[in-house]
Amino acid sequence: MNDWKKVCPLDEIPRLGSRQVNSASGTIAVFRTAEDEVFALRDKCPHKGGALSQGLVAGKVVTCPMHSWKIQFENGEAVAPDKGCAKVYPAKVEGGLVWIAL
Amino acid sequence: MKKQKLVMVGNGMAGCRTLEELLKLAPDLYEITVFGAEPHPNYNRIMLSPVLAGETKFADIVLNDLAWYRDHGIALHAGKQVVKIDRKAQKVVAADGTEASYDRLLLATGSSPFILPVPGKDLPGVIAYRDIADTEAMIEAAKHHSHAVVIGAGLLGLEAANGLKIQGMDVTVVHLADWIMERQLDKTAADLLQKSLENKGLKFLLGKQTAELVAGESGRVAAIRFRDGSGIPADLVVMAVGIRPNTALAESAGIHCERGIVVDDTLQTYDPKIYAVGECVAHRGVAYGLVAPLFEQARVCANHLARMGIGRYTGSVTSTKLKVTGIDVFSAGDFMGGEGCEDIVLADPSAGVYKKLVIKNDTLAGAVLYGDTGDGAWYFQLLKDRQNIADIRDHLMFGGHHVGGVGDVGHSGHNKAAAMPDTAEVCGCNGVCKGDIVKAIKTHGLFTLDDVRKHTKASSSCGSCTGLVEQILASTVGGAYQPADTQDKPVCGCTDHAHGVVRAAIRDKKLLSIPAVMRELGWKTADGCATCRPALNYYLISTWPHEAEDDPQSRFINERAHANIQRDGTFSVVPRMWGGLTTPAELRVIADVAEKYEVPTVKMTGGARIDLLGIRKGDLPRVWEDLGRAGLVSGHAYGKSIRTVKTCVGAEHCRFGTQRSMDMGVKLEKMLFGMWAPHKVKLAVSGCPRNCAEAGIKDVGVIGVDSGYELYIAGNGGIKTEVAMFMCKVKNDSEVLEYSGAFLQLYREEGWYLERTCHYVARVGLDYVKAQVVDNAARRAELYERLLYALQGYEDPWAAAVKQPGEYVALEVA
Ligand code: SRM
Numbered sequence: 001m002n003d004w005k006k007v008c009p010l011d012e013i014p015r016l017g018s019r020q021v022n023s024a025s026g027t028i029a030v031f032r033t034a035e036d037e038v039f040a041l042r043d044k045c046p047h048k049g050g051a052l053s054q055g056l057v058a059g060k061v062v063t064c065p066m067h068s069w070k071i072q073f074e075n076g077e078a079v080a081p082d083k084g085c086a087k088v089y090p091a092k093v094e095g096g097l098v099w100i101a102l
Numbered sequence: 103m104k105k106q107k108l109v110m111v112g113n114g115m116a117g118c119r120t121l122e123e124l125l126k127l128a129p130d131l132y133e134i135t136v137f138g139a140e141p142h143p144n145y146n147r148i149m150l151s152p153v154l155a156g157e158t159k160f161a162d163i164v165l166n167d168l169a170w171y172r173d174h175g176i177a178l179h180a181g182k183q184v185v186k187i188d189r190k191a192q193k194v195v196a197a198d199g200t201e202a203s204y205d206r207l208l209l210a211t212g213s214s215p216f217i218l219p220v221p222g223k224d225l226p227g228v229i230a231y232r233d234i235a236d237t238e239a240m241i242e243a244a245k246h247h248s249h250a251v252v253i254g255a256g257l258l259g260l261e262a263a264n265g266l267k268i269q270g271m272d273v274t275v276v277h278l279a280d281w282i283m284e285r286q287l288d289k290t291a292a293d294l295l296q297k298s299l300e301n302k303g304l305k306f307l308l309g310k311q312t313a314e315l316v317a318g319e320s321g322r323v324a325a326i327r328f329r330d331g332s333g334i335p336a337d338l339v340v341m342a343v344g345i346r347p348n349t350a351l352a353e354s355a356g357i358h359c360e361r362g363i364v365v366d367d368t369l370q371t372y373d374p375k376i377y378a379v380g381e382c383v384a385h386r387g388v389a390y391g392l393v394a395p396l397f398e399q400a401r402v403c404a405n406h407l408a409r410m411g412i413g414r415y416t417g418s419v420t421s422t423k424l425k426v427t428g429i430d431v432f433s434a435g436d437f438m439g440g441e442g443c444e445d446i447v448l449a450d451p452s453a454g455v456y457k458k459l460v461i462k463n464d465t466l467a468g469a470v471l472y473g474d475t476g477d478g479a480w481y482f483q484l485l486k487d488r489q490n491i492a493d494i495r496d497h498l499m500f501g502g503h504h505v506g507g508v509g510d511v512g513h514s515g516h517n518k519a520a521a522m523p524d525t526a527e528v529c530g531c532n533g534v535c536k537g538d539i540v541k542a543i544k545t546h547g548l549f550t551l552d553d554v555r556k557h558t559k560a561s562s563s564c565g566s567c568t569g570l571v572e573q574i575l576a577s578t579v580g581g582a583y584q585p586a587d588t589q590d591k592p593v594c595g596c597t598d599h600a601h602g603v604v605r606a607a608i609r610d611k612k613l614l615s616i617p618a619v620m621r622e623l624g625w626k627t628a629d630g631c632a633t634c635r636p637a638l639n640y641y642l643i644s645t646w647p648h649e650a651e652d653d654p655q656s657r658f659i660n661e662r663a664h665a666n667i668q669r670d671g672t673f674s675v676v677p678r679m680w681g682g683l684t685t686p687a688e689l690r691v692i693a694d695v696a697e698k699y700e701v702p703t704v705k706m707t708g709g710a711r712i713d714l715l716g717i718r719k720g721d722l723p724r725v726w727e728d729l730g731r732a733g734l735v736s737g738h739a740y741g742k743s744i745r746t747v748k749t750c751v752g753a754e755h756c757r758f759g760t761q762r763s764m765d766m767g768v769k770l771e772k773m774l775f776g777m778w779a780p781h782k783v784k785l786a787v788s789g790c791p792r793n794c795a796e797a798g799i800k801d802v803g804v805i806g807v808d809s810g811y812e813l814y815i816a817g818n819g820g821i822k823t824e825v826a827m828f829m830c831k832v833k834n835d836s837e838v839l840e841y842s843g844a845f846l847q848l849y850r851e852e853g854w855y856l857e858r859t860c861h862y863v864a865r866v867g868l869d870y871v872k873a874q875v876v877d878n879a880a881r882r883a884e885l886y887e888r889l890l891y892a893l894q895g896y897e898d899p900w901a902a903a904v905k906q907p908g909e910y911v912a913l914e915v916a
Pocket residue numbers: 564666667668674676705706707708709710711713737738739740745746782784799800817818819820821822858
């Protein structure tokens with residue numbers, strides 16, 4: 001079952017930015033959109049393992065800093081024509097805090 | 103809101119492209135119904151020639167399969183011809199009685215082959231060449247008959263003739279004019295082309311006018327007879343003498359037509375509810391017959407159908423390329439020349455090469471290339487951009503790699519895309535071979551460089567293979583390839599505005615933040631993307647220093663973290679060594695840092711300083727803190743910013759030195775510290791013309807001479823080496839600072855994001871730069887002053903990170 005873990009206060013993640021989170025399940029990238037929604041992906045690009053947390057965020061997509069694949073937050077899928085998927089972790093904001101489920 | 107009804111008549115290339123563009127902009131605005139006379143989904147008509155030549159199959163040239171229509175909720179009536187438009191009732195009626203009513207109607211009926219009005223034109227065995235049914239009829243005829251005659255030696259006729267020959271027929275091409283492809287080629291090129299087609303086994307009869315097609319015993323065509331009384335056997339006749347826009351339907355509904363359906367710059371017909379695109383259209387008196395302009399029309403039309411109301415279609419310049427494997431012909435623009443034009447001609451008949459460039463008012467007006475078309479895309483770009491070629495006229499004939507600029511392949515000698523084997527690697531960065539690119543173009547129906555980049559990754563990294571990829575695209579899709587107009591090219595898919603427009607809006611309307619720019623210019627996406635945001639951020643901070651917001655989230659990670667990301671996610675730190683100078687104390691600190699943070703690699707960079715590679719992100723602030731204590735700031739070894747000022751030892755030590763180059767270099771680097779630019783900026787100062795600091799390939803190169811300094815600009819030592827150009831001579835150190843500062847400020851204010859100085863100067867011309875920086879003292883002083891103002895009070899970002907290490911450190915969860 002999903003086990004919700006507290007990450008940080010929302011304002012420690014910049015808008016249209018992200019933070020790297022070390023966890024027992026490996027490194028996770030937690031993103032914050034312009035609308036203050038949060039999403040979490042395994043911090044490894046499906047292309048060649050680039051750190052997605054270091055990418056540029058626009059809408060609900062991050063552009064990998066290595067070779068510019070675009071990865072979608074909601075399903076972890078690369079935007080076509082690229083093909084690949086990063087694992088998605090449930091994430092939410094509650095009481096001003098960011099939570100992810102591992 | 104209830105959806106509006108959009109009906110499209112004509113299910114061909116221009117119409118479907120319009121729908122694709124529309125669905126991208128406004129997927130839910132319309133309920134769409136499509137009528138197509140052909141019983142097929144939309145296919146790539148230009149690939150009929152490869153189908154005829156047996157190089158590909160129909161299934162592979164379908165552009166939008168039935169699932170595409172279904173997935174987008176489009177009702178497709180394939181095989182139904184619309185025979186009536188009732189404008190009052192706002193509905194269309196098909197031949198079988200099917201009706202559909204519309205709020206907006208899109209006419210994309212294409213054109214029909216012109217059939218010579220000669221006796222016998224309706225005989226069995228006489229066909230045109232327009233659709234897949236014609237192509238199949240030709241393939242079938244080749245199985246049972248042997249004598250084919252193609253009337254018309256234009257692009258289509260020659261492609262048909264070549265295909266029929268490959269299918270095993272004996273083929274004669276009959277042509278009225280004195281040379282073939284007379285609308286695309288001059289006589290010399292045409293003669294060369296004819297010769298190589300004759301070597302493939304085609305026969306030609308020129309200056310012949312068809313009088314009659316004669317039936318044989320079976321009732322099928324058996325011979326062709328000419329005006330002069332002669333004749334030859336023919337059991338298949340293909341008419342390829344031209345096309346006529348399909349306007350009958352529109353005319354019968356009372357819509358104004360001339361050569362085609364008349365539209366304005368928004369592709370609207372005289373009835374505001376009715377739009378038209380494609381070959382059926384006459385725009386400013388011109389009806390086009392190649393897909394590239396039709397796709398431009400499609401983009402504009404979709405924008406207006408989506409009610410975004412921006413974008414105008416103002417006409418196109420077209421280019422032609424024959425799709426016959428093994429033969430290279432290219433032509434564009436006004437290739438015949440004439441009054442007020444000058445020709446530059448290169449002819450080497452025994453090598454099978456002929457090139458003619460037509461020049462008018464210092465711009466390229468037309469080009470014909472035969473045998474070596476490698477530079478076609480480059481010439482076409484010069485032509486479309488109406489670029490002034492006075493400066494490069496001497497080498498113009500020798501192609502892009504001699505001059506530099508867009509469409510250049512970077513490695514000369516490689517520019518014969520057509521001759522490359524499929525296994526040859528085209529893109530070294532992403533390991534993409536020619537065969538991969540050709541296959542993607544064919545199976546996905548790609549027409550633009552951007553499409554190829556997206557699908558294959560070729561040319562999407564360092565860009566040095568761009569020219570080669572453009573050539574492959576051009577040789578695979580023929581004249582359908584249209585390089586983007588670089589002057590008007592939108593910044594990215596989020597907007598229709600070009601860099602110049604965006605820069606001007608930021609300046610004229612005093613916009614100070616990215617959201618303000620996006621609002622003002624009607625950005626199509628809420629947050630932009632990784633292409634436009636960094637550009638906007640740069641334009642803001644360079645136009646309004648100390649006023650506009652600098653948005654770290656709109657910078658690439660290297661600029662956001664002030665260090666270079668590595669492939670494994672660690673970072674590298676390159677302490678700045680002003681002018682390449684260091685001290686034992688600095689070296690000691692660097693050594694200590696390397697040991698303390700277990701830096702795996704310590705290396706001298708190509709920029710003459712030390713790189714510490716492989717530092718964990720979380721350690722960065724502490725590394726900078728240690729370095730900072732010894733007075734070392736970090737180097738922007740990553741940013742679109744000042745990089746290094748390389749120096750030689752100069753008059754300080756060298757027996758030949760005329761000027762104190764180390765000292766000059768340090769002054770320049772200190773002045774430019776913290777300077778952001780459209781792209782990176784590198785300088786070098788050498789103490790004498792022996793030039794040990796390699797000033798000849800820098801954005802600004804300074805060479806000491808006995809009487810002062812020579813200043814060179816717009817060199818580049820990277821992807822494609824560009825030798826810097828002499829700008830002027832100055833007397834002393836303060837003039838070096840002022841002149842180079844003014845030049846760099848001009849570039850900062852006018853350069854487009856990711857344009858290096860060499861590309862910027864190629865665009866605006868060296869004369870222009872000299873007029874601003876050298877000849878006009880007041881302008882120079884102003885530019886220099888603005889540069890100093892922008893750089894004043896630059897806060898050391900590494901010191902700031904030391905104070906606020908927050909974001910560098912990863913969070914932890916249990
Ligand atoms: C570290 C260094 C290589 C080295 O070990 O020597 C280097 C490393 C990189 N270069 Fe370079 N370049 C380095 C000197 C050069 C030089 C030589 C020089 O500066 O004198 C050149 C040719 C000169 C020039 O630019 O005109 C050079 C031409 C390029 C180019 C091609 C630029 C062009 O306009 O053609 C790129 C790609 C780009 O910028 O788009 C590039 C891009 C890169 C990047 C930033 C690639 C990237 O985007 O990640 C490399 C970062 C590696 C890393 O992770 O640290 N590097 N690069 C050099 C750093 C010098 C410094 O101290 O700042």
